[in-house]
Amino acid sequence: MNAIAMKQPQAMKNSSKLSRAFLLKLELRSHPTLLCVVRGALEPLMEMLGFSPEQNRAIIRAVDEAVSNIMRHSYHGRPNMPIEVYCNRVQRRANGETEQGVEILLFDCGPAVDTTKIQARPLDEIRPGGFGLHIIRGSMDSVQYKRAGRLNRLRLVKYARPSEGGCGSAEEKPS
Amino acid sequence: MKISARRVDKSTILDVSGNIDMSNSPEVRKALLREIREKGVTRVALNLTGVAYIDSSGVASLIEGLKASRETGSRFILFGLNDSAREVLKISRLLKLFEVYDDETQAMAS
Numbered sequence: 001m002n003a004i005a006m007k008q009p010q011a012m013k014n015s016s017k018l019s020r021a022f023l024l025k026l027e028l029r030s031h032p033t034l035l036c037v038v039r040g041a042l043e044p045l046m047e048m049l050g051f052s053p054e055q056n057r058a059i060i061r062a063v064d065e066a067v068s069n070i071m072r073h074s075y076h077g078r079p080n081m082p083i084e085v086y087c088n089r090v091q092r093r094a095n096g097e098t099e100q101g102v103e104i105l106l107f108d109c110g111p112a113v114d115t116t117k118i119q120a121r122p123l124d125e126i127r128p129g130g131f132g133l134h135i136i137r138g139s140m141d142s143v144q145y146k147r148a149g150r151l152n153r154l155r156l157v158k159y160a161r162p163s164e165g166g167c168g169s170a171e172e173k174p175s
Numbered sequence: 176m177k178i179s180a181r182r183v184d185k186s187t188i189l190d191v192s193g194n195i196d197m198s199n200s201p202e203v204r205k206a207l208l209r210e211i212r213e214k215g216v217t218r219v220a221l222n223l224t225g226v227a228y229i230d231s232s233g234v235a236s237l238i239e240g241l242k243a244s245r246e247t248g249s250r251f252i253l254f255g256l257n258d259s260a261r262e263v264l265k266i267s268r269l270l271k272l273f274e275v276y277d278d279e280t281q282a283m284a285s
Contacts, residue, residue, distance in 0.1 A: 025216040032198035038229065039194075064230055068197045080183050129278045131231035 009071065023049075024087040030071045031079040032109075038085065039064055045087060049102055049158055058139035059158050065132040066106050066154055074110025074152060083108050090157060101141070101159035112147045178206045183283060186218040189209045192225030195233035203233060206242035207251075220282050222253030234267055241273060250274065254282040 026043055028034045039060050041104040047054040067083060075081040091098055137143055142157035176193035181197075184201070187210045195203055210216045219240070223229070237253070244251035254276040264270040276282040 010223075015221060032196065035196050035198060035230075036194055054258070054262075057262060061230070061259070062264060064196065064228075068232065073195065130233050135231055135263060135266050 003040075016033075022086045022088045024085075026068075026085040028083050028085070029079065030075045030081040030083055032068070035064055035067060038067055042087070046102065049089070049160075050100075051102070053157070055160060056156060059104070059156075062136045062139040062156055063104055063106070065135045066156065069132050069136075070106065070108045070110065070152075075111070081109060090159075092159065094159075099159040099161070101157055104156040104158075106154040106156070107148075107151050110149065110152055113145060113152055114117055115119045115145060176202065178202060180206065180210065185216075186220055186283065187214070187216045188222055188279065190222045192262065194228040195236070196228065196230045198230045200230070200232040200236045204236035204239050205279060207236065208243055211240060211243040211247055211249055211251065215247065215249070217251065218246065218252065220252040220279070222255050223253060223257070223260055224278075226255075226260060227257065227282065229260050231262055231263070231267070234269065237273070238269070248272060249257045252276065252282050252285065254278055257278055 002123065017111045024041065026038060026041055042063055043056060043059050044060050051059065063085065063124070067085070070083055071077065071079075077157075084107040086107075088103050088105075090101045090103040092101065093099075140158050142155070144155040145156070146153045176191065176195060179190050181188050181190065181246045189206055189210065193199075193202065207221070207279045210219045221237070221240070223238065225237060240251050256275060261270065264273070272283065276285060
């Protein structure tokens with residue numbers, strides 16, 4: 001067991017008992033300097049899954065913003081709190097065709113998010129801050145927040161368009 | 176991330192390289208406000224040619240620079256944006272708000 005796992009709260013340990021085998025699992029601390037590590041890990045994975053460069057950038061952008069939000073809002077800047085990121089293939093039927101995609105789950109141990117307070121602010125206001133949620137929603141096909149026991153779970157999904165191919169073989173479906 | 180400033184005529188060009196994210200965006204904000212507010216430079220151009228990635232906190236720093244330039248009556252210019260930077264400004268509906276040029280030559284000729 002590594003040092004991070006040893007320090008992890010029990011709730012987050014339990015989150016690892018997921019029934020599916022994930023393509024990638026990242027365990028990190030909530031230090032902003034680790035954001036580049038997350039981006040660096042995701043880029044080759046999304047490329048391997050066959051996403052276009054534009055889609056790849058969108059996915060990385062969304063995950064980076066989501067992890068930043070956890071650091072800023074869930075952990076209030078405390079740098080040593082646990083975050084877990086899981087990536088897996090998903091697929092769906094749309095317009096008679098099968099679309100391949102990626103599902104990214106993010107877990108943190110912060111207090112429950114009040115979903116009535118996480119509305120993106122109007123973009124016609126010219127002031128700094130509050131762009132993160134717009135960026136996440138504008139970059140992904142699906143964004144779902146859920147309180148799972150003592151954890152916050154954010155599920156992000158992005159599908160590759162059939163004409164663009166990609167995402168490897170269709171092995172798994174979303175749970 | 177690295178930031179350096181150089182004077183070209185009456186303008187300051189801030190050359191940025193690396194990634195701009197939550198870990199270092201305050202440095203960008205500080206550098207912009209120093210040139211615009213403290214030094215009173217009439218035209219500040221941010222060279223993003225060497226920036227591979229910019230997140231929402233980086234965008235917020237750019238907005239701070241824009242607001243400061245409007246308040247002081249100076250110009251704030253961006254150039255050298257890659258696809259990633261253009262996309263994040265577009266999603267935030269901010270691309271049209273900024274003076275954006277392809278390269279330094281265009282920016283300085285504007």
